[in-house]
Amino acid sequence: MAAPLTLLMIVAVTVRAVLFRSSLAELISERVEVVSPITAWKRVIEGLALLDLGVSPYSGDVFHETPLIIYLFHFLVDYAEITFMLADVVTAAALYAAAKDYNKQVFRKQKFALEADRYPPDSLLLPSALRLRLDPLCGAWTSDLLCVSGNVLLSAIFLCLATYQSVYPLTLCAPAMLYLMQRQYIPVNLRRVSFWWFVVQYLFMYLGSLFVLVCLSFFLLGSWDYMPSVYGFILSVPDLTPNIGLFWYFFAEMFEHFRLFFLCVFQINVFFYTIPLSIKLKEHPVFLIFMQLAVISIFKSYPTVGDVALYMAFLPLWSHLHRFLRNIFLVSCVLLACSALFPVLWHLWIYAGSANSNFYYAITLLFNVAQILLVSDYFYAFLRREHHLTYGLYLKKKDGSEATLVLK
Amino acid sequence: MGLLSDPNRRQALIKLLTRLNAPICGMPVDWLVKTMQARGLEVFTQSFSRTLPFPDENTERYVVKGTNVYGILRAPRAPRTEALVLSAPCTPGDNNNQAVGLLLGLAHYFRNQVYWAKDIIFLVNEHDLIGMQAWLEGYHHTNVTGMDWSPLQGRGGSIQAALSLELSSDVVTSLDIVLEGLNGQLPNLDLANLFYAFCQKIGVLCTIQGKLQRNDWDSASGYNHAVQTMMLMVMKQASGRPWGDHGLFLRYHIEAATVKGVNSFRHYKTDATTIGRLLEGMYRKLNNLLERLHQSYFFYLLPSLSHFVSIGYYMPAFGLLAVILLLRALDLWVQLSAQPSRTEDGVAGTEQSNPGVLSVLTPLVISHLTGAALYMLPVRFQEVAVEHFPVSETEAVVLTAIAVYTAGLALPHNTHRYPDMGWRVLKLVALLYLAVLLGCTAVINFSLGFILALTLVPAAAYVTPHVPKALSAFFLVALSPACTLLFSVFFFQELQEMPVSFQDGWLLYLSVIAQGMLDHYLYGSLVFPLVALLVYPCWLLFWNILFWK
Numbered sequence: 001m002a003a004p005l006t007l008l009m010i011v012a013v014t015v016r017a018v019l020f021r022s023s024l025a026e027l028i029s030e031r032v033e034v035v036s037p038i039t040a041w042k043r044v045i046e047g048l049a050l051l052d053l054g055v056s057p058y059s060g061d062v063f064h065e066t067p068l069i070i071y072l073f074h075f076l077v078d079y080a081e082i083t084f085m086l087a088d089v090v091t092a093a094a095l096y097a098a099a100k101d102y103n104k105q106v107f108r109k110q111k112f113a114l115e116a117d118r119y120p121p122d123s124l125l126l127p128s129a130l131r132l133r134l135d136p137l138c139g140a141w142t143s144d145l146l147c148v149s150g151n152v153l154l155s156a157i158f159l160c161l162a163t164y165q166s167v168y169p170l171t172l173c174a175p176a177m178l179y180l181m182q183r184q185y186i187p188v189n190l191r192r193v194s195f196w197w198f199v200v201q202y203l204f205m206y207l208g209s210l211f212v213l214v215c216l217s218f219f220l221l222g223s224w225d226y227m228p229s230v231y232g233f234i235l236s237v238p239d240l241t242p243n244i245g246l247f248w249y250f251f252a253e254m255f256e257h258f259r260l261f262f263l264c265v266f267q268i269n270v271f272f273y274t275i276p277l278s279i280k281l282k283e284h285p286v287f288l289i290f291m292q293l294a295v296i297s298i299f300k301s302y303p304t305v306g307d308v309a310l311y312m313a314f315l316p317l318w319s320h321l322h323r324f325l326r327n328i329f330l331v332s333c334v335l336l337a338c339s340a341l342f343p344v345l346w347h348l349w350i351y352a353g354s355a356n357s358n359f360y361y362a363i364t365l366l367f368n369v370a371q372i373l374l375v376s377d378y379f380y381a382f383l384r385r386e387h388h389l390t391y392g393l394y395l396k397k398k399d400g401s402e403a404t405l406v407l408k
Numbered sequence: 409m410g411l412l413s414d415p416n417r418r419q420a421l422i423k424l425l426t427r428l429n430a431p432i433c434g435m436p437v438d439w440l441v442k443t444m445q446a447r448g449l450e451v452f453t454q455s456f457s458r459t460l461p462f463p464d465e466n467t468e469r470y471v472v473k474g475t476n477v478y479g480i481l482r483a484p485r486a487p488r489t490e491a492l493v494l495s496a497p498c499t500p501g502d503n504n505n506q507a508v509g510l511l512l513g514l515a516h517y518f519r520n521q522v523y524w525a526k527d528i529i530f531l532v533n534e535h536d537l538i539g540m541q542a543w544l545e546g547y548h549h550t551n552v553t554g555m556d557w558s559p560l561q562g563r564g565g566s567i568q569a570a571l572s573l574e575l576s577s578d579v580v581t582s583l584d585i586v587l588e589g590l591n592g593q594l595p596n597l598d599l600a601n602l603f604y605a606f607c608q609k610i611g612v613l614c615t616i617q618g619k620l621q622r623n624d625w626d627s628a629s630g631y632n633h634a635v636q637t638m639m640l641m642v643m644k645q646a647s648g649r650p651w652g653d654h655g656l657f658l659r660y661h662i663e664a665a666t667v668k669g670v671n672s673f674r675h676y677k678t679d680a681t682t683i684g685r686l687l688e689g690m691y692r693k694l695n696n697l698l699e700r701l702h703q704s705y706f707f708y709l710l711p712s713l714s715h716f717v718s719i720g721y722y723m724p725a726f727g728l729l730a731v732i733l734l735l736r737a738l739d740l741w742v743q744l745s746a747q748p749s750r751t752e753d754g755v756a757g758t759e760q761s762n763p764g765v766l767s768v769l770t771p772l773v774i775s776h777l778t779g780a781a782l783y784m785l786p787v788r789f790q791e792v793a794v795e796h797f798p799v800s801e802t803e804a805v806v807l808t809a810i811a812v813y814t815a816g817l818a819l820p821h822n823t824h825r826y827p828d829m830g831w832r833v834l835k836l837v838a839l840l841y842l843a844v845l846l847g848c849t850a851v852i853n854f855s856l857g858f859i860l861a862l863t864l865v866p867a868a869a870y871v872t873p874h875v876p877k878a879l880s881a882f883f884l885v886a887l888s889p890a891c892t893l894l895f896s897v898f899f900f901q902e903l904q905e906m907p908v909s910f911q912d913g914w915l916l917y918l919s920v921i922a923q924g925m926l927d928h929y930l931y932g933s934l935v936f937p938l939v940a941l942l943v944y945p946c947w948l949l950f951w952n953i954l955f956w957k
Binding site (some may be wrong): 337341344352 | 593658659661700702706707734737738741840843844845847848851852
C-alpha cells in the first residue's frame with residue numbers, strides 16, 4: 001500500500017509548491033480564516049527580525065509563538081517552504097500509519113468478539129497534506145503521538161510538545177493514557193493499583209518534559225515574558241480579529257465587568273467535555289481522540305481551517321459508520337455553503353461596507369453549529385454501532401416483533 | 409455666482425472649452441490648471457495610460473493615455489482629515505461640455521465660504537471611467553487593474569462622499585440621478601433621499617432611470633410605471649457596469665452618485681445657477697456629516713424616488729427559488745440512499761451500486777476546463793483570429809467567445825460507467841453547486857443572482873435523462889446565460905421605450921459582450937468571470953445530465 005501513498009504525497013507536494021509560487025499565496029496568507037494571530041507567518045518573520053535586532057520578540061503585541069519555534073525558524077527561515085512541506089508529509093505519513101494500525105486493531109478486536117461485521121476498507125485520505133495553513137507543526141506533533149504505538153515515554157514527550165505549543169492538547173492526555181493502557185492490557189478500573197500506577201508514571205513523564213521545555217525556553221531567551229505572550233494570549237484572548245471561531249464577536253461587545261466570567265465560561269468549554277467523554281468512551285480511545293480534537297478545534301480561542309482539516313482527516317477512519325449517520329446531507333450542505341459565504345461576506349463587510357460584523361458572525365456561528373452537528377452525529381453513529389455489535393443488527397422485542405432503537 | 413450668472417460669459421466660457429476640446433488634444437490641461445489656480449485651489453495633475461486587452465469598438469485603439477486635473481479647496485479652519493469630491497468627466501466633443509464650466513463656477517463660489525469643514529476636491533477626469541479608476545487607485549495606493557499612473561502629489565484625507573456631474577446643455581428640464589455602480593453596488597439610500605429632498609426644495613424636476621414620478625400608485629398604469637422603473641434598475645444593476653463615474657467610488661466605501669442634466673421638450677427650463685444652488689445645498693449637507701453615511705439601506709430597489717423596496721422584501725423571493733434546488737437535492741439524496749431495497753430494518757444504507765462522489769469528477773473537470781477556455785481564449789487568440797478571418801479585433805474576441813460557448817455543447821460528457829445512478833449523483837452535486845453559487849451571487853449583486861436564478865432554477869430542477877430530449881434541449885439552451893443576456897438586451901431596450909429591430913439588437917448584444925469583457929479587464933467587474941468560470945460550467949453539467957446515456 002505504499003505506492004498509492006507515495007503517489008498521493010507527490011501530488012500533494014506538487015500542489016503545495018505550485019500554490020506557494022502562485023499569486024494566490026499572498027491572497028491566502030492574508031485571509032482571516034486561514035491564519036490567526038498565533039500562527040501567522042508574517043508575525044513569525046516579525047519576531048525573527050526583532051530577535052535579530054536584540055530586542056525580545058515578545059515586546060509589542062506581535063509575536064505569540066513559543067521560543068522553541070522562533071529558534072527553529074531562526075535556522076530554517078530560508079527553507080521555510082521545504083520545512084512546511086516536510087512537516088505536511090510527516091503528518092500525512094503519521095496519519096496513514098496510525099489509520100492502518102487502528103484498522104488492524106479494530107479488526108482484531110471484532111474478530112475476537114466473533115462478530116463478522118463489514119470491514120472498513122483501508123481508506124487513504126490525506127487532506128492535511130493540502131492544507132494551506134502556514135504552521136502545521138502543532139498538527140504534526142499531535143499526530144505523531146498517535147503513531148507512536150505503545151511507547152509511553154515518546155508519546156508523553158510529543159504530547160507535551162503539542163501542549164507547550166498551544167495549551168489545548170492538554171485534554172488529549174486522557175485519551176492518550178487510555179490508549180496506552182489498552183495497549184499494555186491494563187484494565188481501566190479505579191480500584192486497581194496498576195491503573196493508578198500507570199497514571200502516575202505517565203503524568204510524571206508528561207509534567208517532567210513540560211517542566212524541561214518551560215525551563216529550556218527560559219534559558220533560550222533569558223526571560224519569562226514568553227509566558228504571558230503565549231499562554232496568556234491564548235487563554236485571555238486580547239486580540240479580537242475576526243476568525244472562524246466564536247470568541248471575537250462576544251468579546252468585542254462585552255463589558256469589562258463581565259469579561260473574566262465569560263472568558264472562563266468559553267475556555268471551560270474546551271476542557272469540560274474530556275471527563276464525560278473519557279468515561280463513556282474508555283474502551284475506544286482513538287474515537288475519543290477524534291472527538292477531543294474536534295472539540296478543541298471548535299471551541300479554541302483562535303481556530304483556523306487548518307484545525308478543521310486536522311480532525312476531518314480522521315473521518316475516513318470511520319467510514320463504516322456512514323450507514324448510521326443521520327444528518328450527513330444537512331451538515332455537508334451547510335459546511336459547503338458556509339465555506340463559500342465566508343469570503344463573500346468578508347468582502348461585503350470590509351471592502352464594500354454594505355454589510356457589517358453581524359453578517360460574518362452569522363456565518364461563523366452556522367459553521368460551528370454544523371461542525372458540532374457533525375461531531376455529535378458521528379458520536380451517535382459510533383454508539384449505535386457498538387450497540388448493534390453487542391445486540392445484533394436486527395432488533396427484536398421479547399415477543400419477536402420488530403423493535404426500534406431510541407437514543408435517550 | 410459671478411461666473412455663471414451672466415449668460416454671455418457662460419457662453420464664452422463654453423465656446424472656449426469647445427474650441428480647446430478640438431480633436432488634436434483631449435483635454436485643455438494647462439488652461440484648466442491656470443483657471444483652477446486662479447480660483448485659489450491647490451491644483452495637481454495625474455497622467456495615466458492603459459493598454460486595453462482589445463481595442464474599444466468606439467475608438468479603435470489599443471492604448472489610452474490621458475491626464476486628470478484636480479484642485480483641492482482646503483477647509484479654512486478644520487483639520488484636513490476628510491474630503492468630498494465633485495467630479496466632471498471631460499470628453500472631447502459636445503457630450504459633457506457644460507459640466508466643467510459649472511464645476512469651475514462652483515469652485516469659485518465655494519472658495520469664498522467659511523463653513524467648509526472638509527476639503528473639497530474638484531476633479532476633471534479624462535476618458536471617463538478609465539481616468540477615474542486611475543485617480544482612485546492613485547489616491548488609495550492600490551493597483552487592482554494593472555493601470556499605469558503617476559503618483560498623486562496632493563491628497564485631501566479620506567473621502568466621505570462624491571458626486572459626478574454630467575451636463576450636456578446649459579439649460580435643463582430635469583435632473584436624473586444614477587445610482588448603480590460597479591458589480592451592482594449601490595450607494596447608501598440616504599444619498600438618493602438627499603438628492604430628492606433638495607430637488608423638492610428648490611423646485612427642480614427629478615427623475616430616476618429617466619422616468620418621472622407619478623402620484624397615482626393605486627391605478628394599474630401607475631403600478632406599471634413603477635414596475636418598469638424597478639425593472640430598469642434591476643437590469644442596470646445586473647449588468648455589473650458602473651453607469652456613471654461614481655460607480656468606481658463605491659468599491660472604496662465612498663458613497664457616490666451621478667447627477668445628469670436632461671434637456672427635453674418642456675416649457676419650464678432650469679438654468680445652471682439653480683443646479684449650482686442644488687449642488688451647493690447637497691454639499692453643505694454632506695459637509696455636516698460626522699460619520700460616513702451608513703444609517704440607511706445599502707441594498708434596495710427603487711420603483712421611484714419616493715419609494716423603495718428593501719432587502720427584507722426582495723430576498724425571500726430569491727430564497728424561495730433557492731429552496732427549490734435544495735428540495736430537489738434532498739429528494740435525490742433520499743433516492744440515492746434508499747437504493748438497495750432493505751426493508752427489514754430501519755437502517756438506511758449506501759451500497760456499491762452507488763457510484764460515489766468521485767464519479768462526477770470527470771464531467772466537473774471537463775465543464776470547468778471549458779469555462780476556463782471561455783474565459784481565456786477570446787482575448788489570447790484575437791491576433792490569430794484577425795489573421796485568418798476578415799474581422800476587427802473586437803469582433804474577433806466576441807465571436808470567439810460565442811464559438812467557444814457553442815462548442816462546449818458538443819463535448820463528450822460522461823464515462824458511461826453507471827448508467828442508472830451516475831446521473832443522480834451528478835445532478836445532486838450540480839444542484840448544490842448551483843444553489844451555493846446563486847446564493848453567493850445574490851448576496852453581492854442581487855439583480856444578477858435573481859435573473860440567473862429565474863432562468864436557471866426551473867431548468868435545473870426539471871432536467872433528467874428521461875425527459876423528451878429535443879424540447880428540453882431547446883429550453884435549456886434558451887435559458888442558458890448567453891440567451892438570457894440576449895433577451896435582456898431586447899427587454900432593456902423595450903423598457904427604455906427605444907425598441908430595436910433584430911439586426912440592431914444582435915449588434916447591440918455583441919457590443920454588450922465586448923463591453924462586459926472590457927469592464928472586467930479595466931475595472932474588475934465580476935460578471936464576465938462569474939459567468940464564464942462558474943455559471944457556464946454549472947449549466948454545462950445540466951446539459952450533461954440531459955444527454956446522459
